[in-house]
Amino acid sequence: MKFINVGYGNLVAAERIVLVAGPDSAPIRRLIQDAKDDGRAVDLTCGRKIRAVIVTDTEHVIMSALPGEKLAARASGEEAGGADE
Numbered sequence: 750m751k752f753i754n755v756g757y758g759n760l761v762a763a764e765r766i767v768l769v770a771g772p773d774s775a776p777i778r779r780l781i782q783d784a785k786d787d788g789r790a791v792d793l794t795c796g797r798k799i800r801a802v803i804v805t806d807t808e809h810v811i812m813s814a815l816p817g818e819k820l821a822a823r824a825s826g827e828e829a830g831g832a833d834e
Contacts, residue, residue, distance in 0.1 A: 753766070755801075761803060761811060763824055768804040771817055772800070780810060781802060793813050797814035799812045801815060
């Protein structure tokens with residue numbers, strides 16, 4: 750099983766990721782709010798600004814402080830888990 754570093758020592762199983770999106774659109778903001786209401790939201794930002802939203806096949810919504818482009822590069826294996834900014 751391959752894990753992806755989504756920032757600040759937090760890991761997510763790569764096989765479970767369905768979608769990586771930015772948090773700025775209205776549908777994604779509604780998705781985050783619905784997940785919070787249902788208890789499916791996982792905030793991995795460590796108090797920082799949300800830069801990417803990850804949706805898993807179990808319908809959990811994971812919020813990350815790393816940009817989506819960086820997460821996509823890590824998922825495709827182009828970048829090692831590396832240090833966080």
